[in-house]
Amino acid sequence: MSTVLIWLILDLLCLSLAPHKSGAEFEQWCVADEQTPDDELQAAMDWACGGGGADCSKIQVNQPCYFPNTVKDHASYAFNSYFQKFKHKGGSCYFKAAALITELDPSHASCHYEFIP
Numbered sequence: 001m002s003t004v005l006i007w008l009i010l011d012l013l014c015l016s017l018a019p020h021k022s023g024a025e026f027e028q029w030c031v032a033d034e035q036t037p038d039d040e041l042q043a044a045m046d047w048a049c050g051g052g053g054a055d056c057s058k059i060q061v062n063q064p065c066y067f068p069n070t071v072k073d074h075a076s077y078a079f080n081s082y083f084q085k086f087k088h089k090g091g092s093c094y095f096k097a098a099a100l101i102t103e104l105d106p107s108h109a110s111c112h113y114e115f116i117p
Helices: 003-017 038-049 071-089
Strands: 029-032 099-102
Touching: 029 071, 038 071, 071 099
Parallel strands: none
Antiparallel strands: 029 099
16 A cells, blocks of 8 residues: 555544534634744734734733734734634735634633634
8 A cells, every 4th residue: 555545544534533513613813924024924913903903902011912022923913813803894814915824723821812703
């Protein structure tokens, strides 16, 4: 049996054992694309936190999502805030290709990323 076929069988087995959700149950968050340069992330985050209407209060100094204090982490929080607030009103997770959708909750330590079904 070829290696590719073995991997395909293992993948299918794992999928069959995983709990299934209907399409409406998938949780999605919007995060910064790690390949996007910091200056582009910063510009997109400035828009999201300004005119975009994202709630960026938790990424301020002494707030639960300030650390890690990186452009990527702060942008991820801002992008997700915007996405959750506006996804049902036509808002997207694009940010000029600086962001992407994940189904893995990016919350960490005391920093909780909002999810709105």
